Structures are given as C-alpha cells and as structure tokens.
Amino acid sequence: MDRYDLLYRLYDETETDTLRDLRDFVDLFPPVDSRVALEYWEDASDELDARKREIEGAYPQVDILADIAARATREQTFTAVDLHSKYGRRVNALVLDVDETLRSAGRTDNEIPRETLHLLTELHESGLPIVICTGQTLENVKGFMIQGLGTGLVHSGSLSIVYEAGTGVFTPGHGSDTKRLLYEGVDESIRSVFSRVRSRVLTAAPPELRQCVHLQGNEFNVTLKPNFDVGSDAAERVIDQGLVYLVDLLGRAVVESLDVGGGDGVDSTTGGGTDRAADWARAYYADADPEIAAVLEGEAATPEREVDDVPGAVGERFDRIDVAYYHADAAEIGSLDLDKPTGVRAALDVLEIDDPFVVVMGDSKSDLRVMEWADRTDSGIAAAPSHASASVLDHVRATDELVYDPGDAGSVLRIASVLNRLDEW
Numbered sequence: 001m002d003r004y005d006l007l008y009r010l011y012d013e014t015e016t017d018t019l020r021d022l023r024d025f026v027d028l029f030p031p032v033d034s035r036v037a038l039e040y041w042e043d044a045s046d047e048l049d050a051r052k053r054e055i056e057g058a059y060p061q062v063d064i065l066a067d068i069a070a071r072a073t074r075e076q077t078f079t080a081v082d083l084h085s086k087y088g089r090r091v092n093a094l095v096l097d098v099d100e101t102l103r104s105a106g107r108t109d110n111e112i113p114r115e116t117l118h119l120l121t122e123l124h125e126s127g128l129p130i131v132i133c134t135g136q137t138l139e140n141v142k143g144f145m146i147q148g149l150g151t152g153l154v155h156s157g158s159l160s161i162v163y164e165a166g167t168g169v170f171t172p173g174h175g176s177d178t179k180r181l182l183y184e185g186v187d188e189s190i191r192s193v194f195s196r197v198r199s200r201v202l203t204a205a206p207p208e209l210r211q212c213v214h215l216q217g218n219e220f221n222v223t224l225k226p227n228f229d230v231g232s233d234a235a236e237r238v239i240d241q242g243l244v245y246l247v248d249l250l251g252r253a254v255v256e257s258l259d260v261g262g263g264d265g266v267d268s269t270t271g272g273g274t275d276r277a278a279d280w281a282r283a284y285y286a287d288a289d290p291e292i293a294a295v296l297e298g299e300a301a302t303p304e305r306e307v308d309d310v311p312g313a314v315g316e317r318f319d320r321i322d323v324a325y326y327h328a329d330a331a332e333i334g335s336l337d338l339d340k341p342t343g344v345r346a347a348l349d350v351l352e353i354d355d356p357f358v359v360v361m362g363d364s365k366s367d368l369r370v371m372e373w374a375d376r377t378d379s380g381i382a383a384a385p386s387h388a389s390a391s392v393l394d395h396v397r398a399t400d401e402l403v404y405d406p407g408d409a410g411s412v413l414r415i416a417s418v419l420n421r422l423d424e425w
Contacts (some may be wrong), residue, residue, distance in 0.1 A: 003425060004081060007165075010065050011074040014055060021049040023070040028114055064421050066176040071421075072414040080418035082402060083381065089357045090423035091380075091416050094123065095131045095344055095370060096409075097362035098141065100383060106407040117148045119413040124149075126420070131347045133340050135324075135332070135366060137217050138163040138170055160351055165324075165334055165366050167220040171350045177358075180346055183220035186337050189257065196253035197222050197333060201246070209245060212238040216330070222246070223332040228268030236328035243292065243331040244301045247323060250333055251281025254317045279303050280310045284318045292325055303318055324366065328370075340366050341373040356380060359410060359416050363388035371395055383412040 010016070026045050048070070055066040068077055096102055103112045124130055134141050141161055146154050153158075153159060157173035169180040183191075201222055202215055212234075216223035224242040226235035255277040282303035286293035286304035296302050310318070322339070324332040348356050358380035360371050367384075368391055383402035384392045396403055404411045 003422070005075065006059065006062060006065065007068070007077060007081065010059070010069055011053070013058075013075070014069060015051075016069045016074070019048070019051050019055075019066075019070045020073070022051065024115070027118055032390055053077045062178060063099050064425060068418055068421055072418045076411060076415045077418050079402075080415045080422060082413070084419050084422045086358070086400075087381070090420045091350070093129045093131055093348065093353055093356055093358045094120075094413075094416070095358045095360045095374075096379070097364070098132060098134045098136065098144075099365050100363045100387065100406075101361050101367070101382050102409050104385065104387075111188050112144075113146050113194065113407060113410065117418070119152060123413060123417060123423055124153055124156070124158065126417075128416075128420070129160070129351050129353065131162060131344060131351075133161045133162040133166075133344055133347075133362070133370065134368070135165040135221075135364075136163060137225075137332075138168065141218070142170065143184070158351060160347035162340060162343030162347050164221045166339045166341070166419050167218070167334070169343055169346045169350065171347060174350050174399070177350045179216075179290040180350070181219070182338050182342060182346060183335070186335050188221075189317070190335055190337065191255045192257045193250070193317070193321065194220065194222060194335070195250055196256060196334070197246075200249060200253075204249065205245060208237065213242050220338070221332055221334040223330050225330050226328070230329045232328065239326070239328055239331050240295050240299055243295050243323075243325050244299045246331050247281045247292070247296075248278035248360070250321065250323065251279070251314075254281070254314055254321070258313055258317065275316075276305075279305050280314055281318065283307045284310050284315060285323045289323070292323060295325060302418055326364070340370045344370055344373070359383060359412065362388060362413060363392060365389055365391060368392045368395055375399060385409070 007129070022044050026041065027046055029041065052066040052070060055069060056063065059065045072080070102116055112404055120130060126203060132141060132145060138161060140162055142154070145161070155172040160169060160171040162169050167183045169182065170178065172178055201224070213224045214229050216225050223244060224239070226238045228234040252275070262357065282296055282301060283305045284307055286296050286303055287307040320336050322334045322336045324334065326332070356379045358374060359373050360367070360380055361383045362368070362370065363385055368389070371382035372395065374382060381400050381402065382396050383404065384396045385406050386403050387406055393403065402412055402415070
C-alpha cells in the first residue's frame with residue numbers, strides 16, 4: 001500500500017480528531033499544582049499513549065503514522081503530501097513575520113497564541129531554525145520573542161531576527177556576526193536623504209500632526225506611528241495625513257541631497273499648490289503604488305504633475321527609496337537597497353543554511369518580496385492569513401494556496417511539521 005493510501009486509510013479508520021485533541025491538551029496544558037488537575041492530565045496522557053499504540057499496532061510497517069495523526073488534520077496532512085510530492089524536499093528554516101501573521105488583533109488580542117508558540121518551540125527542537133522577519137525595532141521584537149519562546153530558544157544560536165524590514169540582522173550566539181548592521185553598507189547619497197528626513201520629521205511637522213504621531217525608535221528607517229490605537233478611525237486619519245507629509249518631506253530631502261540648481265531642472269521652488277520637489281515625490285509614489293495614490297487623493301494631495309515630469313536624477317534616487325503605507329498603523333520610508341529578502345539572505349548566511357527551502361509567512365507587501373525571492377530561486381513556499389494584502393494573497397493562491405484564517409498560523413506550522421516527517425518516510 002503506497003503512502004497516500006495508508007494515510008487515507010488512517011484518517012478513514014481512526015478517531016484522529018480525538019487523538020489530536022488529547023495531544024493538544026497534554027502539550028498545551030501541562031499539569032499544575034493541583035491533584036485533581038494532575039490526575040486529569042495524567043489520564044489524558046495515558047489515553048494518548050494508548051491510542052498511539054493502537055495505530056502503531058495496526059500499521060507496524062510505518063512508525064510515523066501515529067505521530068502524523070496526532071499532529072495534523074486530514075486536510076493539513078494531505079496538503080503536506082502534495083507539497084512533498086511537488087518539491088521533494090524538507091523545510092530547513094521558517095521565515096516569519098509577526099504582526100497580523102503570527103498574531104492577529106482580530107482573534108488573539110494581538111498576542112501570539114499559545115498553540116503557535118508551542119508549535120514553534122517543537123519545530124525548533126526538531127532542528128528547524130527560525131528567522132523572525134519584521135518591520136519592528138530590534139528591542140521590541142526581541143522582548144516579546146523572549147517572553148513568548150523563552151531566553152534559551154532566542155539565544156540558542158538557531159534563531160535570527162531580521163528587524164526594521166531588513167536594515168539589520170540579530171542572531172545571538174554567533175560572535176562578531178551576532179549583529180549585522182546592513183544599513184552601514186548603503187552608500188552615502190542615500191544615507192544623507194534619511195538623515196535629512198529624520199532630523200526634520202517631527203520638528204518640521206505641522207503642529208496638529210506633531211501632536212498626534214510619534215517617531216518609531218528605528219536604527220535606520222523613518223516610521224511615523226499614531227498616538228492612537230492601531231486600526232482606529234483616529235489612527236487612520238493621522239497616518240493618512242502623515243503619509244502625505246512624509247512623501248513631501250522625502251521629495252525635498254532628495255532634491256537637497258542632489259545639490260544641483262534650477263539650471264539642471266531640479267529645484268524646490270513653489271509651483272502650484274505645493275513646491276516642485278514635494279509634487280515630484282507625490283507623482284512618483286502615486287504612480288508606483290495605487291494605495292498611496294488613493295491616500296493622496298483622499299487627502300486632497302493628488303500630484304499636479306505626471307511621473308514623466310520628474311527629473312531623471314530625482315527619479316533615480318526615488319528608485320532606491322521605498323515609501324510604505326500601513327493602513328491606520330504606520331507611514332514609513334526605507335531603503336530599497338535594504339529589504340526583507342536582503343535581511344533574510346543575511347540571516348540564512350549567519351545560520352549557515354546554504355541551500356534554503358523555507359516556509360515564508362507574512363501579510364504585507366514587504367513580505368511579498370521575500371515570497372517572490374523564495375519562488376524565483378526555488379528556495380521555499382509561501383503562506384498568508386486571509387486578511388493579507390491583495391498582492392500577497394494573489395501570489396500565495398497562485399503558488400501553493402496556503403491561506404489560513406486570522407490567528408491560525410499554527411495550521412501552516414502543522415503542515416510544515418508533517419512535510420518534514422514525510423521526508424523521513
């Protein structure tokens with residue numbers, strides 16, 4: 001009987017739902033200091049062992065079936081079978097975004113669910129390195145990963161943090177490679193733009209905006225965050241206003257960094273309702289991103305010029321700088337010389353993973369770049385929550401259709417776990 005038929009028979013003839021419930025209870029709710037709770041936990045553990053022995057007795061030729069049945073649903077298992085048949089490889093690293101990917105404000109009160117944390121720990125203990133890939137600051141993400149996964153795992157030498165969407169990589173336990181400041185490799189022409197923006201972003205902001213936003217404590221990127229609950233109507237209003245302000249400020253900083261006069265077609269003198277430098281930035285980034293264009297329109301800040309009017313030198317510098325908009329959450333500029341794929345490749349290098357085949361999980365356009373890199377280089381597969389950006393969902397559905405419900409990142413981790421078990425078959 002081949003692998004597919006054995007698994008079909010397993011799920012058809014066995015109460016795998018009960019088996020999985022028992023395992024989840026034993027794993028997620030360890031005995032506490034109560035005799036009644038301890039007895040209940042021991043009974044569940046004994047029943048789990050007995051049911052696994054029954055499966056092992058019914059399928060003596062395959063010793064991993066009981067483990068698979070206790071680990072994943074029928075759908076998850078057969079998804080793993082299809083993936084292994086397609087790629088013929090085991091996963092050798094996890095690349096994971098955090099906000100709205102591992103945790104979701106919609107169902108988990110913005111905390112990583114206990115099930116997800118347990119599955120991550122279990123996969124790590126099986127020898128699978130973890131790369132946390134986020135736009136957050138290092139100190140923030142390091143703090144909640146230690147809180148969720150424990151100091152031992154975070155400092156195990158096989159967990160890496162790509163922070164600020166690729167500006168740096170932190171991999172504890174690797175000596176001089178523990179912290180790689182990737183932004184130090186960006187040339188001075190781009191770094192000078194960021195310095196100009198950062199020095200003015202709050203001091204030059206209109207008072208009504210300055211009172212409602214704060215600057216995230218990044219090492220390199222410039223990120224405006226709301227002084228209101230993320231996702232609220234008030235946060236939406238100030239981030240939309242902040243995006244327009246940040247785009248305009250970026251345009252002026254780019255023109256100043258070029259240090260050329262009007263004779264070269266570049267100046268920031270007033271033209272129409274806004275200065276030329278700001279309007280060039282609006283035209284460029286509106287053309288590059290429909291979401292940004294919609295925000296500019298909603299804020300009555302539609303550019304007065306076309307993208308073709310942007311001078312060549314200015315456009316070339318814009319080509320290297322990203323403007324990111326996160327609805328009711330953040331407005332940010334970052335260097336396109338530094339993105340999540342750059343950070344992930346650096347993290348995998350530190351972890352000495354030379355031939356990666358990763359599971360990439362994310363929800364935003366910055367995560368999409370990692371997914372596209374993995375797909376383009378045959379380096380992995382992609383998964384996303386159902387509320388992810390449309391472009392992310394388009395990519396995921398066009399590849400392996402690994403779309404999961406908000407707060408249910410554990411389902412993909414279970415698929416990855418079964419895929420690796422199948423590779424041992």
